[in-house]
Amino acid sequence: MPDTSRRADRLADRLSGSRYGNRPTMKDVAARAGVGLKTVSRVVNGEPGVTPETEQRVQEAIDALGFRRNDSARVLRKGRTASIGLVLEDLADPFYGPLSRAVEEVARAHGALLINGSSAEDPDREQELVLALCARRVDGLVVIPAGDDHRYLEPELRAGVATVFVDRPAGKIDADVVLSDSYGGARDGVAHLIAHGHRRIGFIGDMPRIHTAAERLRGYRAAMEDAGIPVEETWMSLGVTDPERVRRAAEEMLSGPSPVTAVFAGNNRVTVTVIRVLAEQSRRIALVGFDDIELADLLQPGVTVIAQDAAALGRTAAERLFRQLDGSLVVPERIELPTRLITRGSGELPPTD
Amino acid sequence: MPDTSRRADRLADRLSGSRYGNRPTMKDVAARAGVGLKTVSRVVNGEPGVTPETEQRVQEAIDALGFRRNDSARVLRKGRTASIGLVLEDLADPFYGPLSRAVEEVARAHGALLINGSSAEDPDREQELVLALCARRVDGLVVIPAGDDHRYLEPELRAGVATVFVDRPAGKIDADVVLSDSYGGARDGVAHLIAHGHRRIGFIGDMPRIHTAAERLRGYRAAMEDAGIPVEETWMSLGVTDPERVRRAAEEMLSGPSPVTAVFAGNNRVTVTVIRVLAEQSRRIALVGFDDIELADLLQPGVTVIAQDAAALGRTAAERLFRQLDGSLVVPERIELPTRLITRGSGELPPTD
């Protein structure tokens, strides 16, 4: 059979007004097998009460017609969709890939599918996505929030949509949260630099309205204060972490009247940009970055980082989600996962002045 | 109000047999607003023919009850789910993140949501996922195939599920395919090494049942043949690309009776492992890798690669998918996107012997 005409048929199906291109339904299967509707349902769902012969007749009809159960109709009847939603900032970010995969694995273990969407760090888009997921009646939501006001979720929570926030806390709403210890991690990282003799240490981070960014800044300040080092304004730079701004910030810190001898980078994107600036300037400035980055061990020097376990974040959140759905969790909690200092060289460089 | 009790209420809702924790329906909204069911539907969908006063009454009821339209029911009635499925190998792989994100952006532009799943390179799991997505009546599928027989999709295609395969061709079925030019890319990369004086060039790639792996091997052979270089068996290694095997393969190639002076790495994971082996052995062997890797420019030497545009693959596939859904595409096509050689140093090293 020429493939073109087959495809043209399919197209005609689709345009002919009949929905789903005339997908067969249980009714069709029942008619063909010469049995009742409910019997087909029983076979499809593996319910007992069907003789092997009947079952076989039904199965043959299913195969012949290419029947596949319509889960939309099923959901309408049963109430559970066996799917969960994941809203994150950017699926292309190497930090979220493993997180997303971890959520998916847990979902799979519970027989659920994963719908995900990227908010692009835009609160409106986050809300739009979350509500679209709720309209599809996902059983639960894992949200990496972009906004800081999630009251719009109130009716959904009341309606029983399980919800876990990850990486950043929920805003103005009472819900489960799974975080990395940004504050502690940043403090450890900066303390590490101080322990190696640095006093003029720069901090380049994300917009302070992002919780993790604020916490990391707080960790930086705490470490400096612990060491009795007064922080100069010019050592800190907070804002969007696109390469241009970070580049400018790094260059200013490194060239001002009291140039820093070390930099603490607030996230993986910042770390990469700073490495690039240092490489261009051929300067061996000490650097510790928040978030591990691929190949960090192969650079010269290796990049010392505060690593979060993205997969563990996702796994923990998803497991909590399903425990909510089990009904075995009642009270929202805030869970903080530890970070880990990985020394590879860049954080152990001595001050250069 | 104490949060704990609120949450407990919600739990009780969920366990009380009432589905969705008693989510309000249009019926409830209609009753509260004192209007008919269809009027609520009209307001919810922004259809004309409702006076502003009525609309406002309905809207107030919606807000008061926290009503959200049930898209499952809507789908059942309308036939389109406005969602597409993406099945790939591993969401955590840095190659698939951008691809997935690109698909999502196109979907978003068409008002569709993205459901995705990882096949983990397992054909059975791929099929399971794809069929689960079909049961949910996704409008279309973007599939990075793990298996090589997709006849199980026949009924779905006939039923009008738009389908595009990406990165690897479909097996035994007639469908749209979007690929990178693996053959040409590999040939160019190997030719590049040959142009820099290499003759003993190793190839480490994935299992040959994976189409891209086979194509890249073919490109390698072609380049060698073009240059009149007979290939020795010990220079080639094909199999799963986990670090252990790749490491062994690389070590063997580099130490045998006729050690290679250059390596062509068949994918990003192989490239990284080879870099690691070379770094450990402190050897400056020439290397060209298929797939770009992050920070490749910052390594010493920079890593020369054959880059594919993952985002372009995803975008092209998704756009084709929606054109299928428009009905403006009839005949399946095979689209090949070009690859790009990026020279950064490692591929330009001279032979060391």
Next chain:
DNA sequence: TAGAGCCTGGACAACGTTGTCAGATGCGGG
């Protein structure tokens, strides 16, 4: 052989939404 009980199969309603169609309301013109 008749009755009790079990097993299989089917008719029907319901899930929440939207399309169809007809009814109600209000307004202007004859």
Next chain:
DNA sequence: CCCGCATCTGACAACGTTGTCCAGGCTCTA
């Protein structure tokens, strides 16, 4: 003052599935 028309509203069926409940036929026992 009444009719016709336009505008707004609502009753009802249908989408494809599953849960409930009942009917009929069978087997087993007394």
